[in-house]
Amino acid sequence: MKHNIALESWNVAWSDMCYLRRNLPTVVLSSLVTPLLYLVAFGYGMGEGQSVAGVPYIAYLIPGIIALSTLSSSFSSVGNKILVQRKFYSSFDELRLCPVSTASLVLGKSLLGMARGAICSIILIVLGSIVAPDFHPGPALAAALLLSCLTFSLLGVLAGLLADSMSKMNLFTSTVIIPMTFLCGTVFDISRMPDWFQYAVNALPLTHSSSIIRATALDWAFPWGSAAALGGFALVFFVLSYYILRCRNV
Amino acid sequence: MLSTGVCGSGKGRAERRLPDQRTDSGYPEYAIEAEGLSMSFGDVKAVDGIDLKVARGELFGLLGPNGAGKTTTIRMLTTLLHPDSGRIKVEGMDASSQVYGIRGRIGVVQQHISLDKDISVRENLMHHAKLHKVPRPERAPRMDGIISLLGLEPYLGKLVSDLSGGWKKRTAIACSLIHAPSVLFLDEPTTGLDTQSRHLLWDIIQDLNREGTTIILTTHYMEEAEALCDRVALISRGRIVADDTPRNLCAGLGNIAVIHASAAGRDYRFFDTRTEAKAFADTLGAEEDSVSIRKTRLEDVFLEMTGRMAGTGPGGPAE
Numbered sequence: 001m002k003h004n005i006a007l008e009s010w011n012v013a014w015s016d017m018c019y020l021r022r023n024l025p026t027v028v029l030s031s032l033v034t035p036l037l038y039l040v041a042f043g044y045g046m047g048e049g050q051s052v053a054g055v056p057y058i059a060y061l062i063p064g065i066i067a068l069s070t071l072s073s074s075f076s077s078v079g080n081k082i083l084v085q086r087k088f089y090s091s092f093d094e095l096r097l098c099p100v101s102t103a104s105l106v107l108g109k110s111l112l113g114m115a116r117g118a119i120c121s122i123i124l125i126v127l128g129s130i131v132a133p134d135f136h137p138g139p140a141l142a143a144a145l146l147l148s149c150l151t152f153s154l155l156g157v158l159a160g161l162l163a164d165s166m167s168k169m170n171l172f173t174s175t176v177i178i179p180m181t182f183l184c185g186t187v188f189d190i191s192r193m194p195d196w197f198q199y200a201v202n203a204l205p206l207t208h209s210s211s212i213i214r215a216t217a218l219d220w221a222f223p224w225g226s227a228a229a230l231g232g233f234a235l236v237f238f239v240l241s242y243y244i245l246r247c248r249n250v
Numbered sequence: 251m252l253s254t255g256v257c258g259s260g261k262g263r264a265e266r267r268l269p270d271q272r273t274d275s276g277y278p279e280y281a282i283e284a285e286g287l288s289m290s291f292g293d294v295k296a297v298d299g300i301d302l303k304v305a306r307g308e309l310f311g312l313l314g315p316n317g318a319g320k321t322t323t324i325r326m327l328t329t330l331l332h333p334d335s336g337r338i339k340v341e342g343m344d345a346s347s348q349v350y351g352i353r354g355r356i357g358v359v360q361q362h363i364s365l366d367k368d369i370s371v372r373e374n375l376m377h378h379a380k381l382h383k384v385p386r387p388e389r390a391p392r393m394d395g396i397i398s399l400l401g402l403e404p405y406l407g408k409l410v411s412d413l414s415g416g417w418k419k420r421t422a423i424a425c426s427l428i429h430a431p432s433v434l435f436l437d438e439p440t441t442g443l444d445t446q447s448r449h450l451l452w453d454i455i456q457d458l459n460r461e462g463t464t465i466i467l468t469t470h471y472m473e474e475a476e477a478l479c480d481r482v483a484l485i486s487r488g489r490i491v492a493d494d495t496p497r498n499l500c501a502g503l504g505n506i507a508v509i510h511a512s513a514a515g516r517d518y519r520f521f522d523t524r525t526e527a528k529a530f531a532d533t534l535g536a537e538e539d540s541v542s543i544r545k546t547r548l549e550d551v552f553l554e555m556t557g558r559m560a561g562t563g564p565g566g567p568a569e
Contacts, residue, residue: 001350001354011381014376015368015374018370018377019366019368019369022368089364090360090363090364093360094360094364094366094378096329097328097330097356097358098382099350099351099353099381100381101350249331249332
């Protein structure tokens with residue numbers, strides 16, 4: 001059977017898009033609360049008047065908060081939804097019973113996270129353009145955002161397939177997602193930290209997401225290494241999700 | 251109207267074709283062929299070497315007590331679970347190498363409502379049509395036909411989460427039919443439904459079967475299996491312990507049952523003729539109202555084969 005991956009992925013995501021359209025105000029509001037709190041607390045509370053890496057701290061901070069919002073919006077919307085659909089509603093089985101390829105299923109389920117992450121990011125970009133004159137959104141930023149949203153959505157798919165209870169998902173969020181939020185250069189410059197710390201956080205995808213979003217937003221030299229690393233993370237998350245769906249009873 | 255409660259009284263059973271009578275050319279003789287299916291979850295052997303054949307166009311029942319292995323068997327037959335060992339063919343396609351081909355030909359109504367509860371009935375139908383690649387021009391007429399068949403018109407715009415259990419089940423059946431499957435799996439489709447809804451679903455199941463859809467049904471309700479199924483298999487502890495028509499299964503036990511109620515409990519005896527049953531009842535010397543004589547039901551066969559007390563039937567312990 002021949003598969004049109006793009007069409008099948010869209011068909012898989014279609015019900016999630018119906019849900020998103022129906023609940024857009026709620027989804028946007030809930031996705032924006034945390035990034036806006038970070039902006040107020042770090043940007044205006046602690047970093048007012050300071051500069052980092054040659055730019056005002058607020059301009060440095062906003063790309064980091066956008067990277068952080070791609071993580072929180074994309075990961076949590078996909079991961080929790082897949083877990084609930086698998087373990088509580090059994091509706092994930094409905095998707096598995098359809099003649100769509102495993103690759104389409106993985107990509108299709110990641111589209112909700114990408115859409116949610118993109119919507120939240122666009123609002124923050126508009127806000128950033130208003131409050132930070134050094135902030136220059138363009139096509140390169142859009143590409144960086146898409147890669148970031150895709151990576152964290154695929155991480156959400158993987159976590160949703162691996163977790164077998166809400167408490168396991170919460171454990172993953174507490175031990176992996178929340179530490180990433182604070183340590184991966186979203187709110188401070190990691191080049192000022194010890195070498196061992198930099199090595200450690202470079203093994204986490206949010207560091208690279210933060211790096212490429214910041215570089216494209218502030219017109220800095222594009223960090224190709226970070227882009228490649230983030231793409232590598234996306235590929236690993238995709239392959240692992242594919243393997244689990246294909247070879248294990250989920 | 252459907253008749254229930256007596257072995258072999260199912261509607262149209264006499265005209266149904268059983269496995270050894272099928273001769274369709276150009277199509278595989280069997281809709282389902284399974285050999286040596288086994289599946290364990292940790293130390294628990296849920297399915298233990300099941301062999302199964304279901305002819306095309308047959309309405310086949312899979313009966314068993316809770317935890318007997320019915321749902322695990324259905325999940326393997328529908329490609330949701332990879333068996334530890336064994337071979338499955340659905341409509342002539344091998345489940346290990348032609349998964350997508352099989353998924354395109356089967357419809358499944360799962361035991362628990364597995365619809366997307368965050369979207370409406372109409373959106374669920376459309377989603378299934380898209381996922382099953384129903385051509386765009388055919389979607390609307392096919393949806394209209396199924397909506398009308400199941401009486402879903404008043405609920406199309408409602409979220410599935412807002413529907414009652416019966417309407418959720420109807421919606422699930424509607425979604426399973428949107429791509430006109432040739433084999434339909436119904437895992438306890440009427441559990442939890444009121445009498446009216448259950449009978450309506452029986453009619454729909456029989457109509458679908460009459461139109462040529464092969465149906466594999468699991469149920470806890472023996473009268474449902476008697477009324478609907480051409481053939482039933484009884485599963486106990488992961489093994490098939492009987493496989494025949496309801497009529498033959500009853501006849502194998504004895505067509506007439508004598509039930510003697512006493513302080514020690516109920517004693518069941520089965521006889522081929524009513525005369526033999528009456529003669530036995532007379533020997534009991536018991537009060538008249540403590541002895542009853544009636545036709546053997548599939549429920550009697552079920553209880554004899556799977557054990558009147560849970561876990562006492564044949565099939566061995568579920569190691």
